[in-house]
Amino acid sequence: MAVDRLLPTTEAYDLLDLVREIAAEQLAPRAAVDEASATFPRDVFRLLGEAGLLSLPFDEEDGGGGQPYEVYLQMLEEIATAWVSVGVDVSVHSLASLAMSVHGTDEQRMRWLPSMLGGDQLGAYALSEPQAGSDVAAIATRAVRDGDEYVVTGTKAWVSHGPHADFMLLFARTGDDPRGGLSAFHIPIGAGGLEPGAGSLSFGAPERKMGMTASTTSLVMFDDARIPADHRLGDEGDGMRIALSALDSGRLGIAACATGLAQAALDQAVGYASQRRQFGRPIAEFEGLQFMLADMAAAVETARSQYVYAGRLRDAGRPFSRQASIAKLTASDAAMRVTTDAVQVLGGYGYTRDFPAERYMREAKVTQIFEGTNQIQRLVIARDLLRQSGL
Amino acid sequence: MKIVVCVKFAPDSTAPRKFSSDDTVDRVSVDGILSELDENAVEEALKIRESAASDAEVVVLTMGPEQARTAITKTLQMGADAGVHVVDDAIHGSDSIASSRVLAAALERTGFDLAVCGMASTDGGMSVVPAMLAERLGVPQLTMASEVKVDGTAVTIRRDGEVATETVEATMPLVLSVTDAANEPRYPSFKGIMAAKKKPVEELTLGDLGVDAGEVGSAAAWTTVESIEERPARTAGTIVTDDGTGADQLVAFLAERKFV
Numbered sequence: 001m002a003v004d005r006l007l008p009t010t011e012a013y014d015l016l017d018l019v020r021e022i023a024a025e026q027l028a029p030r031a032a033v034d035e036a037s038a039t040f041p042r043d044v045f046r047l048l049g050e051a052g053l054l055s056l057p058f059d060e061e062d063g064g065g066g067q068p069y070e071v072y073l074q075m076l077e078e079i080a081t082a083w084v085s086v087g088v089d090v091s092v093h094s095l096a097s098l099a100m101s102v103h104g105t106d107e108q109r110m111r112w113l114p115s116m117l118g119g120d121q122l123g124a125y126a127l128s129e130p131q132a133g134s135d136v137a138a139i140a141t142r143a144v145r146d147g148d149e150y151v152v153t154g155t156k157a158w159v160s161h162g163p164h165a166d167f168m169l170l171f172a173r174t175g176d177d178p179r180g181g182l183s184a185f186h187i188p189i190g191a192g193g194l195e196p197g198a199g200s201l202s203f204g205a206p207e208r209k210m211g212m213t214a215s216t217t218s219l220v221m222f223d224d225a226r227i228p229a230d231h232r233l234g235d236e237g238d239g240m241r242i243a244l245s246a247l248d249s250g251r252l253g254i255a256a257c258a259t260g261l262a263q264a265a266l267d268q269a270v271g272y273a274s275q276r277r278q279f280g281r282p283i284a285e286f287e288g289l290q291f292m293l294a295d296m297a298a299a300v301e302t303a304r305s306q307y308v309y310a311g312r313l314r315d316a317g318r319p320f321s322r323q324a325s326i327a328k329l330t331a332s333d334a335a336m337r338v339t340t341d342a343v344q345v346l347g348g349y350g351y352t353r354d355f356p357a358e359r360y361m362r363e364a365k366v367t368q369i370f371e372g373t374n375q376i377q378r379l380v381i382a383r384d385l386l387r388q389s390g391l
Numbered sequence: 392m393k394i395v396v397c398v399k400f401a402p403d404s405t406a407p408r409k410f411s412s413d414d415t416v417d418r419v420s421v422d423g424i425l426s427e428l429d430e431n432a433v434e435e436a437l438k439i440r441e442s443a444a445s446d447a448e449v450v451v452l453t454m455g456p457e458q459a460r461t462a463i464t465k466t467l468q469m470g471a472d473a474g475v476h477v478v479d480d481a482i483h484g485s486d487s488i489a490s491s492r493v494l495a496a497a498l499e500r501t502g503f504d505l506a507v508c509g510m511a512s513t514d515g516g517m518s519v520v521p522a523m524l525a526e527r528l529g530v531p532q533l534t535m536a537s538e539v540k541v542d543g544t545a546v547t548i549r550r551d552g553e554v555a556t557e558t559v560e561a562t563m564p565l566v567l568s569v570t571d572a573a574n575e576p577r578y579p580s581f582k583g584i585m586a587a588k589k590k591p592v593e594e595l596t597l598g599d600l601g602v603d604a605g606e607v608g609s610a611a612a613w614t615t616v617e618s619i620e621e622r623p624a625r626t627a628g629t630i631v632t633d634d635g636t637g638a639d640q641l642v643a644f645l646a647e648r649k650f651v
Contacts, residue, residue: 014468014584022578052581065581 001267003304005074012071015056019075022051023082031083031214032356038206038213040164042122044086045093049119053079054093058101062113069249069311073256077304080260081267084363085215087260089122091253092160096123096169098246099184103234112186116167124165125250126156126187126220127243133158134376136243137178139171141222143185150174150185150227156220158370163196163203163216165189170222171243174236182239186231200225211362248324249314250371255307255327258335258367262300265335265342265360269293272346272355283345292345296338303331322384325377332367332374339364392447392563394436395475395503397494397520398466400459401426404513413609414616415484416514418456425462428509430576433466435569436507437577439541448472450501454482454493460592467587468579474592475501481597484609487515491523493607496600498528505546508568510535521568531561537572 002020007013026047034041048054057072058064065072072094080087097116100109115121132138141154152172162168168187175181187194194201204219234242270293273284283289310323339360343350350357368374402408402421409417425433433451440447451466453459454477463474477497485493498506506528511518518535525532533539536548544563549556551572579587597604605611631640645651 011584011588014464014579014587015581018468018579018581018584047578050580051578056581 001270003078003263007071007074008068009071012067015067015071015075016078018051019053019078022047022053023078027079027082027086031085032359034214035085035212035359036353038216040161040214040216041086042164045089045122046120048079048086048090049121052119054090054119054122055097055117057094058097058113058117062101062109063117064101068315069252070308070315073252073307073311076253076256077260077263077307080257081264082260083214084257084261084264084360085212087257088212088254089161089215091250091257092125093123094253095246095250096125096165096167098249099169099233099242100186102245103184103238103242104186108186108230108233112167112188121166122161122164124159124162124168124220125246126159126162126168126170128158129155130157130219134373136171136182136240139173139182141170141172143172143174143183143227145174145229146226148229150229150232152185152222152225152227154222156222158207158217159220161216162218162220163206167193168220169233169246170227171239172222174239177237179240180237182243183236184233184239184242185227186233187227188231194225194227199223210365211359212366247372248321251324251328251377252307252311252314252320254367254371255303255310255324255331258328258331258364259300259303259307261360261364261367262296262303262331262335262338265339265357265364266293266296266300268355268357268360269296269342269345272349276347289345292341296341299334299338303327303334306330322381325372325380325384328371329374329377329381332364335364335367336361392440392443392445392504393450393502394439394447394505394507395450395452395498395501396429396432396436396466396471396507397498397524398429398432398451398453398462398509399426399512399514400424400453400455400462401512401514408514410619413484414619415609419458423458423461425465426509426513428511428513428571429462430469430509431569431571431573432507432509433469433471434574434576435536435539435567436505437470438574439505439539442541444543450475450503452494452497452501453477454485454490454497456483463592464587465579467590467592468583469577470583471590473590475595476592477595477597477600479597479604481604481608484612485607486612486614487517487519487523488613489607489611491520491527493597493600493602494520495524495527496602497595498524500595500600504544504563506530506564506566508566510568510570518568521566525566528564528566531565532568533559533561533565534568536567536569539567539569539573 056065056067060066076087143150143152170185170187173181174183200223202221207217274282276283307327310320310327313320342357343361346357349355400423403424409421411417436449440449449471450473451463451471452475453462508521521534522532533548535550537551538549540547547560
């Protein structure tokens with residue numbers, strides 16, 4: 001069922017029409033098949049790029065769509081409702097491009113942003129490592145200065161669509177200080193950049209995940225990879241600040257995707273309950289089931305309200321870190337609960353792979369884990385509360 | 392080169408069809424869209440413009456109520472350069488003959504080297520307007536093209552028929568209609584959406600075109616819809632239980648309805 005959205009401009013409504021058309025015709029029909037075969041739909045990202053949907057929240061002078069986060073996030077939710085893996089990968093691409101947009105020098109922005117946002121390129125985000133997940137300061141990948149270059153060695157983990165990426169935002173250690181020793185680098189991949197398979201850059205086998213299998217997740221290994229020094233974003237030691245500022249925005253993206261996924265599960269549950277007859281009538285006529293559907297709808301709309309609100313704070317230039325964490329926490333928990341309930345509404349059929357409900361449930365789980373576990377989100381929220389009370 | 396694409400604002404063919412109290416298709420209270428088959432006409436026009444040796448312009452022409460503007464907007468978002476919208480209350484209820492009268496007058500006014508149409512509308516589905524336009528305008532018609540080649544002012548099409556494939560050629564100005572096999576219509580892009588806002592759309596009345604209101608509309612139509620009855624819902628059908636005679640029962644069922 002189409003979500004009734006409040007958007008700030010007429011062009012945002014036109015954009016919504018375009019996103020819905022592409023989602024219905026190009027994403028939804030393929031999702032189940034590509035998820036089952038773990039096929040990364042690179043062509044879908046080309047199509048989204050051509051339509052301008054990979055650059056919506058970036059400045060127009062950089063080649064972006066100049067759309068507020070409030071609009072970008074709602075488009076992302078629409079994409080995720082049709083196919084959440086694609087939504088998450090769009091969010092990751094935005095995250096990978098954001099640091100260049102915010103922290104790049106004028107020269108760096110002019111040099112790289114137009115192609116990064118031009119639509120044919122896809123960006124990956126390499127922060128986590130096998131031993132450095134929530135504990136970002138435990139990053140061990142090193143970037144050692146050697147003349148006009150850095151020599152990078154180390155292993156990055158959980159990199160979304162790494163093997164399919166055209167560029168990567170890499171965080172590596174340039175100093176020993178756990179937090180102050182991190183730096184960020186723009187890594188072009190392929191022609192004119194690091195060549196995969198040449199020895200200095202390689203990828204692990206795709207992780208055998210529970211869900212979102214169409215989105216390839218893998219290790220990325222750097223072995224004496226030489227990165228020109230002018231590819232560093234910000235100063236040496238700015239890495240942690242850059243990573244954390246991008247994560248706030250990334251969390252909003254994940255909140256929007258989780259909301260979209262929950263919406264898809266709700267739509268399926270309502271549709272099924274209206275059709276499925278037991279005891280001589282549609283099961284949707286039973287109050288016990290109606291209450292379930294009502295709770296599911298309440299969870300979805302609460303999640304949506306929260307991320308839209310946080311997005312509006314961001315658009316207004318106000319602090320939004322706490323609200324982004326609340327949005328991520330609320331939306332991912334809602335996705336888990338709503339998708340689980342959708343399986344319940346579909347009963348035995350919900351437990352089979354013939355209906356998407358069980359896939360939604362598997363997909364929902366990771367939204368509570370990535371882009372900061374929900375336990376980390378609670379830490380962010382609590383610290384912000386206590387900072388404001390002077391603790 | 393001036394390419395004018397004639398498009399129709401039609402009820403969404405995936406939504407339930409509704410009729411007005413005068414037995415015409417309801418185009419006002421239902422969700423209308425650019426008739427899907429006209430997207431192929433727009434795409435072909437854009438491709439011809441993109442491969443043209445000299446400057447080419449794509450103008451999109453429609454007739455219909457105020458809401459029909461959304462069909463023009465969609466084509467402008469896809470990349471058309473300008474729109475012409477004939478809006479006049481007298482047009483309501485026009486048949487194909489009257490529609491071709493209005494569109495031909497508009498084409499004469501705008502001028503054209505190539506008038507491009509889709510293979511049929513998704514509501515009326517008559518496929519006759521392109522031929523009528525060519526007749527009224529006194530130009531050649533190349534209809535139902537599944538492939539189009541333009542070389543200067545010469546246009547060659549492939550026309551896939553049931554018994555033969557024809558190659559037909561004509562010289563501009565001419566009327567061209569393309570099938571849904573001719574191309575894959577592009578999606579609008581966000582840049583296209585933004586650019587569409589600045590593109591001109593001219594609104595014309597019958598008076599602007601020199602068409603008398605008496606020539607068009609329900610009163611002038613050559614046919615009248617006497618009544619409309621909604622088709623009854625599908626019945627449950629017959630379930631054949633195979634007790635060893637299943638095949639015989641199926642044959643009997645089909646034979647009874649003269650399918651075999």
